[in-house]
Amino acid sequence: MLRLMPSLTLGAWRIHTLETGFLWLDGGAMFGSVPKPLWSRTNPADERNRIRLAMRCLLLEGEGRRVLVDDGAGDKLSPKLADIYGIEHHEHTLEGSLGSLGLGVEDVTDVLLTHLHFDHAGGSTRREASGALAPRLPRARYYLQRKNWENAVAPNPRERASYMPENFQPLMDAGVLTLWEGERSPWPGLEVFTADGHTRGQQLVRVSGREGTLYFVADLIPTASHVRIPYVMGYDVAAIETMEEKRALLRRATAEGAWICLEHDPSVALARPVAEGDDFGWGERIAATSGVPAEREPIPGRAGPAAPRRA
Numbered sequence: 676m677l678r679l680m681p682s683l684t685l686g687a688w689r690i691h692t693l694e695t696g697f698l699w700l701d702g703g704a705m706f707g708s709v710p711k712p713l714w715s716r717t718n719p720a721d722e723r724n725r726i727r728l729a730m731r732c733l734l735l736e737g738e739g740r741r742v743l744v745d746d747g748a749g750d751k752l753s754p755k756l757a758d759i760y761g762i763e764h765h766e767h768t769l770e771g772s773l774g775s776l777g778l779g780v781e782d783v784t785d786v787l788l789t790h791l792h793f794d795h796a797g798g799s800t801r802r803e804a805s806g807a808l809a810p811r812l813p814r815a816r817y818y819l820q821r822k823n824w825e826n827a828v829a830p831n832p833r834e835r836a837s838y839m840p841e842n843f844q845p846l847m848d849a850g851v852l853t854l855w856e857g858e859r860s861p862w863p864g865l866e867v868f869t870a871d872g873h874t875r876g877q878q879l880v881r882v883s884g885r886e887g888t889l890y891f892v893a894d895l896i897p898t899a900s901h902v903r904i905p906y907v908m909g910y911d912v913a914a915i916e917t918m919e920e921k922r923a924l925l926r927r928a929t930a931e932g933a934w935i936c937l938e939h940d941p942s943v944a945l946a947r948p949v950a951e952g953d954d955f956g957w958g959e960r961i962a963a964t965s966g967v968p969a970e971r972e973p974i975p976g977r978a979g980p981a982a983p984r985r986a
């Protein structure tokens with residue numbers, strides 16, 4: 676069955692949300708100090724206390740580039756780890772979602788990695804028949820913050836399980852990884868900026884044009900439920916920093932009427948934040964798979980009509 680994923684156009688950029696699969700992580704770890712009776716209403720846990728999470732990426736087409744933002748968990752996990760993390764690829768894979776746009780992995784020119792945790796960057800490499808590891812996007816250059824690289828190659832004990840060298844060392848060995856320091860605008864209408872509360876050197880993406888603005892916020896706001904300022908993951912290295920970074924981002928996005936792409940929400944791909952007292956909630960939301968062609972279901976509001984789908 677052809678899965679239809681929301682897309683929109685902002686300035687020079689055609690933006691496609693790209694499902695790459697699901698994983699299941701401990702609900703308590705995902706919600707930190709928030710009690711289970713609260714988070715389990717919106718994110719029900721399975722018998723192993725895990726909740727279902729998407730691994731949603733972006734494909735940005737514009738300025739002569741096809742830029743992938745994050746690349747999911749990939750397919751290198753051992754059967755034991757794939758079971759622990761509940762990796763699901765029966766509905767979606769990176770290759771399948773690119774294929775639904777008429778594209779293959781060789782068409783991606785650039786990969787922006789928010790950070791090297793396995794559920795964001797595991798799809799960066801693949802194991803060849805010989806057993807050797809190679810870049811999975813064979814013609815792409817990859818970009819990461821230097822601070823996150825340094826964190827990943829010498830991880831602290833809390834994050835060690837999430838930074839798996841097979842996902843990133845082959846990129847450096849192949850000479851395709853560029854390390855950035857701080858915020859920058861690699862192409863017109865596209866900016867990256869950092870948020871360090873989840874992990875050191877996480878970079879987030881802002882795309883803007885005359886029709887509006889979109890943020891890809893990775894693990895700063897992993898699911899729709901995490902829009903509330905105190906909803907901070909137990910995984911984060913610095914909860915207070917996350918809350919400050921989240922408030923600043925939501926203030927800015929609310930003032931801009933911006934869309935936020937939620938990387939891990941199992942059902943909501945895009946949503947617009949709204950102020951609710953001294954906290955935040957959501958206004959319009961766009962489901963991850965709409966089931967009807969995007970041109971017959973335009974994304975409403977300031978972002979303008981959705982870009983027509985190619986496949």
Ligand SMILES: [Zn+2]
Pocket residue numbers: 790792795873874894
């Ligand atoms: Zn992470």
